[in-house]
Amino acid sequence: MLVKYELLKECSDTKARLGKLHTNRGVINTPIFMPVGTQATVKTMTPEELKEINAEIILSNTYHLFLRPGHGLIEKAGGLHKFMNWDRPILTDSGGFQVFSLGKLRKLSEEGATFNSHIDGSKQELTPEKAVEIQNALDSDIAMVLDECPPYPASREYVQNSLQRTTRWAKRCIEANKNPNQSLFGIVQGGMYRDLREESAKELLELDFPGYAIGGLSVGETKELMYEVLEYTVPLLPKDKPRYLMGVGSPDALFEGVEKGIDMFDCVHPTRIGRNGTAMTTFGTVNIKNAKYKEDFDPLDLECSCYTCKNYTKAYLRHLFKASEILGLRLMTYHNVHFLINTMKNIRESLTEDRFLAYKKEFFEKYDRT
């Protein structure tokens, strides 16, 4: 069966909503943060650890798994879940973002994207059909259509042509889909142009996807602009389907997204900054490499109950980073992913009790940086 969104409660002050997403591999509580595991692994974390911190669904990536190890191999392994030992839901991104982020390595046409592999330079092609074929083979629970994520800034004309092609690709993805248990989500584009977002949403809604994503945001525009786009784009999406804001994961953007009615978020932010020495804490960010933590024997976050904070001091974590010890990357990643998952849990609780705005205020009274 396809995923099914169940709306439990709406916030009385904002567009925020509490819900459940029913999948073949369990129920996901929304709003939710989805950790990113591009190459069939959330970097540094085992599936057991992800379960420990209550990760309910993770992301993986079509483009990366296609190039290495190849979707054929993963299919032989019994699918992505079995391959990576993760039995909860997986959402696979289509490679659309890579088409954007690869920049000079690619060439776009109506047929699809051709590019040189970042691994060995070989010429590769990703078409809507291919993106679906790969995701069918991976057997992820939620698949994404191949889209083009236009850069920012981009002219109206460029964005319009791009979103129309993305819509044509979306149709081709639906036609190519052969996995009845895999839910294919559409992606609304349109850049920072209101009428183009409307055009994109209208056309995609006609295709009746089981879920809708908003793409083309957090690509360099200001946060204010992103919030403005969300303000008018989210209401274009159906109430009985999940809404997924792609690539967003800083705490302020999560709160704003929830407030505007988003149900799902994914972002490399917590894992990436964790590996580079920055932690998100109740009291803001902590750059563990700073000299001021040299003799700081408190945990990263005095109000955090995660494994890292229960057992290790900032002085120790700093030492691990200064000495380039791998455990440092793991402990920081663990804390950051826990922090966002826990924050989303708190957000859901505040929605249950209908005090979302109060919780948001409370959160940012302590968390002074983004």
Next chain:
RNA sequence: GUGGGUGUAGUCAAGGGGUUAAGACACAGGAUUGUGAUUCCUGCAUGCGUGGGUUCAAAUCCCAUCACCCACC
């Protein structure tokens, strides 16, 4: 004691008469949003062992001196 060599930042160093003394590591900050694990950006020597001298000009040439290294006594 004799001969030779080397002294440039916390470390390894480039520069062998001519503007503000390369670079790397370390250190100190910052960045990171549908992944880049070991990434990117910024800062960091008014001074070249010390003291004299030559010269318009010395890290660079000369003398002395000190330290360290190698070889031989």
